[in-house]
Amino acid sequence: MASHAHSSHDHGHGHAHGEAHPLVGHLVPYSTLFATGAALLVLTVITVAARYVDLGEANIYLAIGIAVVKATLVSLFFMHLRWDRPFNLMVLVGSMLFVVLMMVFCMMDVGQYMDTENKGNPKAVQNYLDANAPFAPVTSKK
Amino acid sequence: MTTLDTRPIHDEVPGNYLTFRRGILSWIFTLDHKRIGVMYLVAVLVSFFVGGVMALLVRTKLLFPGEVEWMTFDQYNKAFTLHGAIMVFLVIIPSIPAALGNFVLPIMLGAKDVAFPRLNLFSFYLWIMGAICAVYSLIAGGFDTGWTFYTPYSSQFSTGGTIPVLVGVFILGFSSIFTGVNFVVTIHKLRPPGMTWFRMPLFLWALYATALIQILATPVLGITVALLVVERAFNIGIFDPVMGGDPVLFQHFFWFYSHPAVYIMILPGMGIISEIIAVHSHRHIFGFRFIAFSSIAIAIFSFLVWGHHMFTSGQSPLMNVLFSAITFSVAIPSAVKVFNWLATLYKGSISLNTAMWYGLSFIFLFTIGGLTGIPLAVLSTDIHLHDTYFVVAHFHYVMMGSALIAMIGGLHHWWPKMTGRMFNETWGKIGCALVFVGFNMTFFTQFMLGSQGMPRRYYMYKPEFQIYHHISTGGSYIMGLGFVITAIYLLHSLFAGRKAPANPWGGASLEWQCTSPPPHDNFSVTPRVGDCYDFSAVSWDEKQQGYVVDVEAHVAAAQSGKGH
């Protein structure tokens, strides 16, 4: 059999005795898959529970932080990035960098003129509120 | 994998890709990148004609400073909007990557096809669907927002055709994205043995950089038009001040795509020029790595400068300064390319073919276009020049005088390969000259108009500008004549042109080593890779009336490091 038909990845370990061998690609052990799934569920429970605890500013960072950990687990293990070519990971991370770029520049711009914007309801909204909701807010509460 | 024909494709078949299977169905369902490229080419050129007619309508109106009976304000707005939208989305963005690139990339690379042929065909049909949406929008009332669709006009007012054209743009975006995906994977995975990254022709480097931009920027356009459709249909209030939204935010989202988009337009053109200049001066390209890396640099930098379209929109002074400063740096990789091309020409053995005429025109026009970007990048002068004819002239110099000229030059360069016919060189040069003279007449005067304050997209203007408009419109007719002449002799060559040899110009890259037109699966033997800019092994063959490449010598020269 021509030797170049095999992939260069190690797909020897991870498959049980008697299991078929994939022609290409890498086999992830069941233990890894179930462990990752369990970790994701546990992290979900933690992050929901944390919502009811008041940590002030830290709440959002904790929630995003746990989300990043969950995302990393999904990418590395479910999506095989742990065993794939590094270029695939670079593609994923690279695209996220551009999202960050867009976010940073736009937020910098908005942040500069945020304080000069008018507060309160726009006129169209205010008209509705006046007509239909007599006790609705006239001003915004900060 | 299913195909219509059950013959094994890689058996030797007589003929070429055009004769391989016949009948309209074999074209509609083709998976052959060459046929898909040809279909794209026809579609793009038809759209170019339609967009050009729109431009001539606009220019004809502008002969008269006041109101005219035969065109109302609204019709004028729709004419220039349609001209812009067709030219940007249906012509320039797909033209080189999808039309020429689809045809040339696999052959130049040494592959049998692109990585995903069915996705390639799907991209083409997405283009068709986008074009149909655009046509439908005309029936639904047209759209007059300008191709930039700024809010709140586009979200609150405007006409009934706005949502259909936005849907069309969304679909066209996906056509572009899938082409980009295909090209990236093809270049990464389908290179033959010996074709390392630094043996790859510069046109392919340019297409790769373009594909990177298509992949990263176009989805943002998709979301932007989707948000605009939702804003218009449901008045959600993110872009529209009436509901507390921010119109500058729309512009941020729009230009985050549209600035990199202009580099989608120009980068492949620059790649073509690298090929044309090297081949037609029979000289190794100067500074291969510089040109290759500058393509990637342009692709990355293009994402950092979008705010320079928004200096007067209400963007904060901090971001104005930041974007202005970064914009200066974008000029550097482009300049690197221009200097390398000039160095390639120097002491070259220049054949002044039609393709070379277009190549030289490109260098001249792109230099003007690029330099006139500087006053627009400088904040103080941009306050005066923004939204004037100066901007219109600048972008026509780079989009039309450069990208489109490069496309037509590439069309001439690869015409013998694609069609198997030679066109009439004399008429080719006449066409090029008319286009060049007409172009400069049309747009150079617009720099003067703009710096004297004539705003863009205006139906009426002050009488003192009329002389400039007359020259400009006259130039546009000359240019139009040049394009018509080009179309005529190219079409004529299909029927009566001399049969083309495999290598009419003496190129050393792989596409010149297969027949003209190429066979169905491009190469009957695995191509042997040498230095694609090393012309030492290329010689004229009197019998064939074309050049031949001594492949053994060519490959040996590359392996011994001769001819860098």
Next chain:
Amino acid sequence: MSHSASHADSHGHGSHGHGDHAKYPFLAHHFDTPNQQFESGKLGMWVFLATEVLFFGALFVMYAILRFKDPQVFSYAANYLDTILGGINTCVLILSSLTMAIGVRAAQTNKKGLLSLCLALTLAGAIGFLVIKYFEYTHKFHLNLKWGQAFYQPVTEADAAAAKVEAKPVENPVLAISSPNPSAGASTVSLASPPPADKTAIAAPKMGPDGVATTEMVEAVDKPVHAAHPEGPHLLDPDMPANTHRFFAIYYIMTGLHGIHVVIGVGVIGWLLVGSLRGRYSSDYYTPVDLVGLYWHVVDLVWIFLFPLFYLIH
């Protein structure tokens, strides 16, 4: 680098002959080896997923800007979202990702029955997600928690009844409850009775130019205190910040686009299931299963970020 084997083939054949193409019927004519085809498919899918990241990423940018400008809008309006339902949805998607990954492994080890089972379970998870979403959305629609100007339409009696919310005022006014208990579910907490409105006590705000709210706003005086009710009509809540409609706009856009991707996933996984039942996939050729799996994991990834950003705002 290219995976095709190196050779100096000067025979009439193409790259190492017809051997591989004859042996592997799934191998396309323009690829040399199955591994080259597999790796190309994977790279192509990853590049496409990069475009999806940018697609949703632009919406995350929109979210960031809106929340940056009006954080109080987000803190307030998040009370209208049911955290527990959102959490259940998250777990459903995670489990469906797990079954998808096991399905890929089943295809790789030639266990066709297990593959079909896993695909069916993944499909069930996807549909379950959509069902829960349907209930969430309809509940909100009944309360007019929608986008744009629809947000400011008063809730009708019929809608309030459908949402199991009492819209009539009770006899005695009650003091505000500061943090409503979100796990109370469909509650019958009613509005405190508003005394007859004496609008003369509230000075009219000066009108600015069209479309622009005036900077001169007037505080209402002697306003009665109302309970902050996530289940009650929002228009009558004096604590509702201005521009709250924007929260719901971005909520529906982002979860809606995500939902569309789940629907697409249902279609694609269904197609895989049909193919799997016909025995199309094996340890030799399972690329479509792997690639659809990657897509499905990205759908899960997006939800992993959406969930805290909308449902877990404290």
